[in-house]
Amino acid sequence: MRLSLTGKQSQEKFLQQxxxxxxxxxxxxPNFKSSVQITCTDTxxxxxxxxxxxxxxxxxxxxxxxxxLTPSSNTLSVASLxxxxxxxxxxxxxxxxxxxxxxxxxxxxxxxxMYAETPQEVYDLSIIGLKLxxxxxxxxxxxxxxxxxxxxxxxxxxxxxxxxxxxxxYYSKQSLTNFRRPFTFNAFLTANENMKAKKxxxxxxxxxxKKYHNLTKKLPFKEYPPMARxxxxxxxxxxxxxxxxxxxxxxxxxELRQEGIKAGSLKLRLFRPFPFQEVSEALKNSxxxxxxxxxxxxxxxxxxxxxxxxxxxxxxxxxxxxxxGGEVSKEEIREIFVKMNKKxxxxxxxxxx
Amino acid sequence: xxxxxxxxxDQNQLEMSLKILSHxxxxxxxxxxxxxDPNSLPESNSFDAYFKVSDYLLRSKDTPGNLDYILxxxxxxxxxxxxxxxxxxxxxxxxxxxRYNFIDATSTPxxxxxxxxxxGLTKLxxxxxxxxxxxxxxxITKSEEKLNFFEEGYKKAK
Numbered sequence: 001m002r003l004s005l006t007g008k009q010s011q012e013k014f015l016q017q018x019x020x021x022x023x024x025x026x027x028x029x030p031n032f033k034s035s036v037q038i039t040c041t042d043t044x045x046x047x048x049x050x051x052x053x054x055x056x057x058x059x060x061x062x063x064x065x066x067x068x069l070t071p072s073s074n075t076l077s078v079a080s081l082x083x084x085x086x087x088x089x090x091x092x093x094x095x096x097x098x099x100x101x102x103x104x105x106x107x108x109x110x111x112x113x114m115y116a117e118t119p120q121e122v123y124d125l126s127i128i129g130l131k132l133x134x135x136x137x138x139x140x141x142x143x144x145x146x147x148x149x150x151x152x153x154x155x156x157x158x159x160x161x162x163x164x165x166x167x168x169x170y171y172s173k174q175s176l177t178n179f180r181r182p183f184t185f186n187a188f189l190t191a192n193e194n195m196k197a198k199k200x201x202x203x204x205x206x207x208x209x210k211k212y213h214n215l216t217k218k219l220p221f222k223e224y225p226p227m228a229r230x231x232x233x234x235x236x237x238x239x240x241x242x243x244x245x246x247x248x249x250x251x252x253x254x255e256l257r258q259e260g261i262k263a264g265s266l267k268l269r270l271f272r273p274f275p276f277q278e279v280s281e282a283l284k285n286s287x288x289x290x291x292x293x294x295x296x297x298x299x300x301x302x303x304x305x306x307x308x309x310x311x312x313x314x315x316x317x318x319x320x321x322x323x324x325g326g327e328v329s330k331e332e333i334r335e336i337f338v339k340m341n342k343k344x345x346x347x348x349x350x351x352x353x
Numbered sequence: 354x355x356x357x358x359x360x361x362x363d364q365n366q367l368e369m370s371l372k373i374l375s376h377x378x379x380x381x382x383x384x385x386x387x388x389x390d391p392n393s394l395p396e397s398n399s400f401d402a403y404f405k406v407s408d409y410l411l412r413s414k415d416t417p418g419n420l421d422y423i424l425x426x427x428x429x430x431x432x433x434x435x436x437x438x439x440x441x442x443x444x445x446x447x448x449x450x451x452r453y454n455f456i457d458a459t460s461t462p463x464x465x466x467x468x469x470x471x472x473g474l475t476k477l478x479x480x481x482x483x484x485x486x487x488x489x490x491x492x493i494t495k496s497e498e499k500l501n502f503f504e505e506g507y508k509k510a511k
Contacts, residue, residue: 004372004379004387147414151388152375247412327391330415 005155007148010119011089013155014126015062017163048075055084056185058175062130064089073105076139080110081197082186083204085133085170088141089126091149092294103143103271103295103303110201112140112208113272115242118148120155121224125269127158128215128224130167135215136208138201145294147244147327158220166219209273226270227278231257235264236287237340240279240308242268245292245321245328252333263337268304279311288315288340292333292352294322301349315345321352328352354407355480356417358436360399361426366467367402369493370426373471374404376489377481386411399430406480424474426467428459444473444510456509465502472506483507 005013041047047065052075055061063086079086088111106113114129116122125142133140158166174183189197209226216224230250232238239249246267256263266282283289289312291305301309305318319336321328332352339345357374361367371387378385383406390401391414405411419438425445432453434443443453446466456473458466468490475486490499 002379002382004375004385147388147391151386151414152371153386154379154384244414248415251413322391325391327415330413 001159002154002156004152005119005123005157006150006152007116007119007122007144008091008150010122010155011064011126011144013157014089014123015064017158017160018127018130018167019060019062045075048079051086051088052079052082052084055079055086056082056175057177058172060130060134060170061086062089063087064091066091073109076106076109076111078186079139081201083137083201084139085137086139087126087130087133088139089122090141090143092143092145103293106141107272107303110138110205111272112136112138112205112212112270114140114142114270115268116142116144116148117228117242117244117246117267117269119151119153121269122148123155123157124219124224127163127166128212128219131215131219132208132212134170136204136211138204138208143243145243146325151244162220205273209270209275212270224269225278226275227282228267228269229282230265230267232264232266232282232286234262234285236262237337238264238266238283238286238289239333239336240266240268240289240291240304242271242293242304248328248330249292249333252330252337255330256334256337261337261341271304271307274307276307276311279308283308283312283314286312286314288317288343288345290317290319290336290340292319292321292328292336294320296320296323296349305349315340315343317345318349319352320349326353354405354409354411355421355478356419357404357422357424357474357478357480358417358420359402359404359424359426360430361467362399363426363463363467364400366426367400370467370471371402371404373486373489373493374406374481376493377485378406380485380488381482383407384409384411386414388414390416392416421480422474422478424470426470442477444470444477446470455511456506458506458509461502461505465499468499468502469506469509472503472508473510475503476507476510 041050047063051061051063114125116125122144129140129142176185231253241249249265253263253265291308293302293304295302301318302320359367359370375385375387386405388403393401418436420436421441423437423443428446445453445455446458447455448457448459454477456470458469461469475481475483487500490503
């Protein structure tokens, strides 16, 4: 069924379908009757702490937030260290100066992280994300930017029955509320034990990429590779981006191709685990690459640029834009390609606006 | 592709308009994008939103500079047509106007102005079918009364 939905409504639709008998808005809470419980928390710390409590008691836990999670960064790491399959939808709404830096808040938290470009992707990646979280026992977050959050676009949604069948029932083998099988949870770790736990965590998050591939093949969606290539094959110059900005880049790529410039677009969808091999493979024949992103790391390079640098040895340029929510224009994207075509690269971070 | 800029001081009015237009476009199985201006400033006292509709896939949620229509919801709006393309139309809320297309919603209650203006846009632009917009209004507002305001705008559009 095709509906007209915003990114916000797509995430609500998914929650409504995956947690039956509920409509996920505050106003419906007083009428809420089912085995599913919705809790509104005041702060991000409360949200993550509540979800840790909920998930460790063995129930399926889905959360959404628009807030900055910086104050709760320690609890984010606890959720992943405890291997809790929490699923979160998160939107970047401009409250603080560098609000698109959620990527920085999350990157080392041990969560699996994905970025959606359209309301359709928000819906589809939510299904994939929830399944992935429960299969690999790690928390998963799907991000969307506020432009996607508020844009109406056509979204193909699954009927309730198909979706329920797809995500299935959730049974946790270990639960704090299963008093017949008591176990120690969140125990103190010595330095050696902590190292071992981190190593296990690293192995699991690396392994989750394989699971992600398997899931995206199994589920009845169009393809969702970790990096979405658009006319990258044979491209001399490529822009790497994520989220809603990629739509603008693709349109400019089409225009430039008609003018004879071999341009391409590479969209980052899966950020953790980072798809180094896929990036390396996609960019191996490129003469130049520009990375455009909405975050800064003052005194160093922005986050995605640093990741791409690990996979691409050629000419690479970093661009920062829209830190307070503005969108890049087609002209600015065109200018980036033109500069690459003129071999205009330097080591400084360039600020678009 | 047809691109429309919607301008109003009332953000709710704009958001409802986007919802109605996108709902109607979806019924016609068209591709569409309906979104608030990604570059409008939070402190601004006028809000902008864009509606794009096409038979092919749309991707750019940018601030387009080549508009087919600009719809000014508020009476006495400052008329800025810089980004209108050569044959584009500015549609304003006024009882009399020589230079632009106008719809008289000056005496309509504030909460219903956007239905009148959407009626005018539907007639003057033909970007969407009248019946699908009416159906969208009915499904979203569940109110026959709102349809009357839409019809009023459709008739008044000049």
